[in-house]
Amino acid sequence: MATLLYLLSLFLFRNAAGVAAATLWLFFLVRLSKVPFRYMVRGLRAIVMILALTAAFHLFLTPGETLVVIGKLTVTKEGAQNAFFLSIRLIYLILGSSVLTLTTTPNQLADGMEKALRPLQKLHVPVHEISMMMSIALRFIPILIEEMDKIRKAQLARGADFESGNLWKRVKAMVPLLIPLFVSAFRRANDLALAMEARCYRGGAGRTKMRPLRYRKADHAAYLVTAAYFAAAILLR
Amino acid sequence: MSIILNKVYYSYEEKTAFEAQALKNVSLTIEDGEFVGIIGHTGSGKSTLAQLLNGLLCATSGGVYYNGRDIYESDYDKKELRGKVGLVFQYPEHQLFGTTVFEDVCYGPQNLGYSQKETQLRAFGALRSVGLPETCWYHSPFALSGGQKRLAAIAGVLAMGPEVLVLDEPAAGLDPKGRDEIFGLIGKIKEESNRTVILISHSMEDVADHVGRIVVMDHGSVLLDGAPGEVFLRYKELERAGLAAPEAVYLMRDLRERGFLVNEKATTLAEAKASILEAFS
Numbered sequence A: 001m002a003t004l005l006y007l008l009s010l011f012l013f014r015n016a017a018g019v020a021a022a023t024l025w026l027f028f029l030v031r032l033s034k035v036p037f038r039y040m041v042r043g044l045r046a047i048v049m050i051l052a053l054t055a056a057f058h059l060f061l062t063p064g065e066t067l068v069v070i071g072k073l074t075v076t077k078e079g080a081q082n083a084f085f086l087s088i089r090l091i092y093l094i095l096g097s098s099v100l101t102l103t104t105t106p107n108q109l110a111d112g113m114e115k116a117l118r119p120l121q122k123l124h125v126p127v128h129e130i131s132m133m134m135s136i137a138l139r140f141i142p143i144l145i146e147e148m149d150k151i152r153k154a155q156l157a158r159g160a161d162f163e164s165g166n167l168w169k170r171v172k173a174m175v176p177l178l179i180p181l182f183v184s185a186f187r188r189a190n191d192l193a194l195a196m197e198a199r200c201y202r203g204g205a206g207r208t209k210m211r212p213l214r215y216r217k218a219d220h221a222a223y224l225v226t227a228a229y230f231a232a233a234i235l236l237r
Numbered sequence B: 001m002s003i004i005l006n007k008v009y010y011s012y013e014e015k016t017a018f019e020a021q022a023l024k025n026v027s028l029t030i031e032d033g034e035f036v037g038i039i040g041h042t043g044s045g046k047s048t049l050a051q052l053l054n055g056l057l058c059a060t061s062g063g064v065y066y067n068g069r070d071i072y073e074s075d076y077d078k079k080e081l082r083g084k085v086g087l088v089f090q091y092p093e094h095q096l097f098g099t100t101v102f103e104d105v106c107y108g109p110q111n112l113g114y115s116q117k118e119t120q121l122r123a124f125g126a127l128r129s130v131g132l133p134e135t136c137w138y139h140s141p142f143a144l145s146g147g148q149k150r151l152a153a154i155a156g157v158l159a160m161g162p163e164v165l166v167l168d169e170p171a172a173g174l175d176p177k178g179r180d181e182i183f184g185l186i187g188k189i190k191e192e193s194n195r196t197v198i199l200i201s202h203s204m205e206d207v208a209d210h211v212g213r214i215v216v217m218d219h220g221s222v223l224l225d226g227a228p229g230e231v232f233l234r235y236k237e238l239e240r241a242g243l244a245a246p247e248a249v250y251l252m253r254d255l256r257e258r259g260f261l262v263n264e265k266a267t268t269l270a271e272a273k274a275s276i277l278e279a280f281s
Helices: A002-010 A016-033 A037-061 A077-103 A106-123 A127-157 A167-198 A217-236 B046-053 B078-084 B101-111 B116-130 B146-158 B176-193 B204-208 B228-233 B235-240 B247-257 B269-280
Strands: A066-070 A073-076 B003-012 B020-030 B035-040 B061-066 B085-088 B164-168 B196-201 B213-218 B221-226
Touching (some): A073 A077, A106 A127, B035 B046, B046 B085, B046 B164, B085 B146, B101 B146, B116 B146, B146 B176, B221 B228, B235 B247
Parallel strands (some): B164 B196
C-alpha cells in the first residue's frame, strides 16, 4: 500500500522540493529495510536502456526555450527539466518497488492485500479468492521460467533455432516453446487444484491462518507516516 | 569419431552469489560405438555433462572435441552438432507440441534442413524403430499414454539420425514394465545401428545390465571409470558417493566370504545365476 502511494506521489512533484522529499523518503525506507544498497542498484541495470532513450527523447524533442544546439538537435530548458524529472521518476519507481519485493515474501504480500481489501468484502468482492489467485500466480512465475528453460533446451537439442530469421520466422519458432509450456501450466494447475481439494480447501469463509497477520503499533504508525508523507507530497508539488 | 572432454570445468551462475560448481576437471574420452553409462547421485553433474556434449552449455574452462574438432571454435556449426549428438532430456514427453505425433517427429530433421521427403522418411524410420504402433502416428501426441509419449519423444531425436545418442534418465517416472521396455528399446537401437550410446542414470541396476563401460560421477568429478565388473568391485567407494552396486554384486561377495567359489565379477542377475549354478554343480 505504502509502495503504491509512493509510486503515485512520484507523479505529483514538479519542482525541486518534491524531488528532495521523495529522495529523503526513499533513503529512509531503504535504510529501514536493511537491504544492501548494492542489491537495489543492480535492479536498475535492466532499465538503463529505457532510461537513456526516454531521457534523450525528452531532452531533444520538447519544444520551448532553447539552451544549446548540437547539430540538428536542440536542447530546450523545458526538455532538460522534463528529462531530469522523468529519469528521477523512473529510477525511484524501480527502487521504490524493489524495496517492496526485496523485503516482503509473496505470501505476506497476498496476506497484506487481503487485509487491506477486507472492507470490499461487504460489497461482495471475493477478496480472499483474489489474494489466493495472486499468491498462486506469484508462486508459479519461477516454476514456469524454469520449465521454459528446460523446454527451450530440449527444442534446441532437436535443432531448433530461436535467434535467426525475420520476425515472422522467430514468432513461428516460439510455437514449439509455448505449446508445451501451456500444456505443462495446465497440468500443474490441475495437480494443484486436486491437491487443494484433497486437503479440503473450500475458500475464504471461516478459514484460519497458520501465521495470522496482526497489526502492531509499528504497523499502524507506518500507515500514519505514509499518509503524512503523501499529504506532504501533495502540498509540496 | 569420438568425443573428448579435456579438463572441463563448469559453474552455474558464474560470478554471482549463487555460483555453483557443477563440474570439476572432467576429462573423458568416449570412443565410437561405445555403450557408456554415466552414473551419479543427484547433483553430481551428470545432466550438466550431457548438455555439454551437444553444446547446449558452454564449459567455463576446458575443451570439448567432437570427431577431432573443437566445438567451441567460432565457425563450428552448433546446429549440425546437435543433429549428430542427439540428446534426449529427462521427461522428454514434456517437449511434444505437434498436432500429430508424426508432425512432431518431423520437427528435428526439418530444423536440420532436410527436404520434405527425406524428413518424412526419417520420421517413419524413427517411429518404426521405437516400436510405436502405426495406429497412433496421426493422433495428437497429448492423447498418448505416458510411456508412448516418451517413445514418441525419443523418436523425435532419433529422426535426426544422430551418430551419438545421449539419454538422460530415460526411465524416470516409469513403472517396472515401462523401464524394461525402454531399456530393451535402447539396447535394440544400439545393436541395430551400432551408434555410440550414452546412458545417464542414478540407478546402477538399470545400467549394469546393458552398458559396456561405466563412468561414476561424484560432486562434479569422475570418481571411477571402467567396465561394470571392475567398477562394481569397488562398491565401498560407490557407497561413499551415495550409490550402491547391484544386488548381485553383494550376493556374490557374501557367497565368496562363506567359501563358495563363485565369480566375483558377475554383475548382472543372469551372470550371477550362471556362476552360482556352476559353483554348486
